Amino acid sequence: MKLIKSTLLIVFTCLISLHSFSQTDDIDEDKLSLNSGTIDSQFEFVIRRSNKYQDYKVVKKNWLYTLKAHTLDSLNAVHKDLLETQAVVKNQNQEILDLKESLSNTQMDLDKTNTEKDNMALFGLQMGKANYNVLMWSIIGILIAFLAFFIYKFNNSNAVTKEAKQNLAEIEEEFEEHRRSALEREQKVRRQLQDELNRQKKG
Secondary structure, eight states: OHHHHHHHHHHHHTTTTGGGHHHHTTSOGGGOOSSSSOHHHHHHHHHHHSEEETTEEEOOHHHHHHHHHHHHHHHHHHHHHHHHHHHHHHHHHHHHHHHHHHHHHHHHHHHHHHTSOSEEEETTEEEEHHHHHHHHHHHHHHHHHHHHHHHHHHHHHHHHHHHHHHHHHHHHHHHHHHHHHHHHHHHHHHHHHHHHHHHHHHO
């Protein structure tokens, strides 16, 4: 009975992409495969190739095990992508903080030098204030460009992270919904079977 329960759970878990089944209806049945294509197409393969019994589908156990493995692989890939994205975001946050600190220090140095004499020494060379300002502002401009680039990369990574989290939450929500549905159906079938056994005993 545990095997039946687990297989039903797997079948309903993998129905997480019902919104795209309308696309798989147009797929040529000869092109469907259990070992290639998307999870949707693999489910379509199982649904189309399974035998019918009354209102139920009779599915081969090895198909269910294969679908389970593919679904777990997909979930693991989502988790892996999420962890990698979080690591990238963390690194980029640190880089942005370092750049902000560097930019702040450069600005402080610039303010200090503006209060000094027109001629000042830089790397052992005397340099006019105008040329010194041009050099310093060039450095600041480069740092700002780097800061803007890393902020842009951070925003992109943050959007990917949010999307991955949202997709994962939707998958988990749909999995839980299908699990509850499977349990309810299993209980209903058990009650019907028990009622039938009781009627046969009475008969």
